[in-house]
Amino acid sequence: MTLKTHLMALDPNNKQATLLAKHCGYARVARNHALSEFKAGLDRDEFLSDMDLRKRFNAVKDERYPWCRELSQNASKNGICNLGDAVKRWISKQNRFPRYKNRSGRSSYQADNGAGTVKVEKKRVNLPKIGWVRMREKLRWRGEIRRCVVSKRAGRWFLSVLVKVVSDSAPRVRSPRGPVRVVGVDVGIKTLAVTSDGVEFENPKALYRYLRKLRRAQRQLSRSVYRSRNWYRKQVRVQQIHYRICCLREDAHHKASTAIVKSADVLGIESLRVAGLLKNRRLAKALSDASLSGFLTMLRYKAEARGVEIIEAPLNFPSSKTCSACGKKKTKLSLSERTYHCEACGAVLDRDLNAAYNLRNLAASLTERENGCGATISPHSRHTSCVSEARRIETATTTDKRTGQLRIDLSRGS
Numbered sequence: 001m002t003l004k005t006h007l008m009a010l011d012p013n014n015k016q017a018t019l020l021a022k023h024c025g026y027a028r029v030a031r032n033h034a035l036s037e038f039k040a041g042l043d044r045d046e047f048l049s050d051m052d053l054r055k056r057f058n059a060v061k062d063e064r065y066p067w068c069r070e071l072s073q074n075a076s077k078n079g080i081c082n083l084g085d086a087v088k089r090w091i092s093k094q095n096r097f098p099r100y101k102n103r104s105g106r107s108s109y110q111a112d113n114g115a116g117t118v119k120v121e122k123k124r125v126n127l128p129k130i131g132w133v134r135m136r137e138k139l140r141w142r143g144e145i146r147r148c149v150v151s152k153r154a155g156r157w158f159l160s161v162l163v164k165v166v167s168d169s170a171p172r173v174r175s176p177r178g179p180v181r182v183v184g185v186d187v188g189i190k191t192l193a194v195t196s197d198g199v200e201f202e203n204p205k206a207l208y209r210y211l212r213k214l215r216r217a218q219r220q221l222s223r224s225v226y227r228s229r230n231w232y233r234k235q236v237r238v239q240q241i242h243y244r245i246c247c248l249r250e251d252a253h254h255k256a257s258t259a260i261v262k263s264a265d266v267l268g269i270e271s272l273r274v275a276g277l278l279k280n281r282r283l284a285k286a287l288s289d290a291s292l293s294g295f296l297t298m299l300r301y302k303a304e305a306r307g308v309e310i311i312e313a314p315l316n317f318p319s320s321k322t323c324s325a326c327g328k329k330k331t332k333l334s335l336s337e338r339t340y341h342c343e344a345c346g347a348v349l350d351r352d353l354n355a356a357y358n359l360r361n362l363a364a365s366l367t368e369r370e371n372g373c374g375a376t377i378s379p380h381s382r383h384t385s386c387v388s389e390a391r392r393i394e395t396a397t398t399t400d401k402r403t404g405q406l407r408i409d410l411s412r413g414s
């Protein structure tokens with residue numbers, strides 16, 4: 001059993017969009033009301049649980065907030081539950097004391113009560129008190145719906161559905177035939193990722209592409225009257241540009257990480273401490289734009305889902321400074337040197353490719369399982385029924401001297 005979420009765009013009509021906004025407002029009002037009750041309780045040395053807070057809110061809501069009758073009560077209930085969680089985090093010192101929410105913050109509400117009130121079929125969802133709302137795509141996972149959260153981002157409505165997936169397919173095991181494919185991945189700013197197979201993935205540099213538009217929109221926002229009708233319109237424009245940047249970046253990351261994970265059985269990656277690198281003010285903008293930690297996280301979870309082993313190099317592993325051909329380590333290597341020249345053995349190759357080779361060699365040295373012929377074989381091939389087939393492939397494999405990659409020569413097999 002696993003829990004999976006699917007975030008998708010909603011396509012509400014005008015009436016529905018207004019109702020969605022009202023529900024978000026209701027969740028916020030309920031939360032703020034409960035927070036002031038909770039604070040008053042603390043002053044009296046009384047600790048109110050979220051159950052108490054909900055009771056107190058329900059006792060006064062019809063009188064103080066008469067407009068809430070046309071809305072689903074799940075919004076207020078879950079709003080107060082969220083406050084309860086925030087209080088728990090404050091008590092366990094994970095977070096600061098909860099604060100009031102205002103209109104300009106992120107608006108969202110939880111639409112279900114955990115009892116199957118929300119129904120999803122094909123490309124539409126039935127939300128309580130709103131009715132059938134169109135979705136831009138079908139729900140990706142099948143199973144019991146655990147939670148539905150509606151949120152607004154850059155003027156668009158989204159639905160996040162948490163599904164308990166029952167019959168989830170087991171992670172893919174390595175292909176029983178053929179050698180283990182060990183791939184090293186070097187991530188960077190210049191190119192997003194370079195694999196030891198020689199495949200390069202472009203960095204979309206989404207922020208740089210939109211920097212001019214963003215500047216213009218932000219300037220227009222700051223020059224309009226605060227909280228005027230025009231100001232809200234300009235604010236949405238800025239949000240839209242940020243959203244577009246984010247989409248471009250995520251799209252590139254998803255495509256690259258999926259392609260890399262599909263091409264490997266064992267992945268060698270580096271572990272980055274981006275927080276330390278961000279202190280360099282010349283690199284900070286480009287680094288944040290590349291969002292390398294996010295990319296590595298993506299690689300990790302996709303590898304786990306597909307049963308690909310991940311080997312992380314230690315934090316100070318000199319993947320760029322070491323020569324992948326002879327193993328000599330340079331003491332100094334500036335960022336502007338895009339080509340690696342080795343003084344010891346004379347190897348000349350691309351800097352990122354050199355780093356990818358080093359990461360692959362590290363991963364291979366930690367997972368190597370050699371057979372009598374010296375070729376690396378998959379551990380699964382020994383246990384399959386087609387042992388002879390595996391042996392045929394093993395004898396036909398040769399190691400490429402230049403790249404160190406395993407090659408299968410099918411003509412040599414018997």
Ligand SMILES: [Zn+2]
Pocket residue numbers: 323324325326327328342343344345346347
């Ligand atoms: Zn060398």
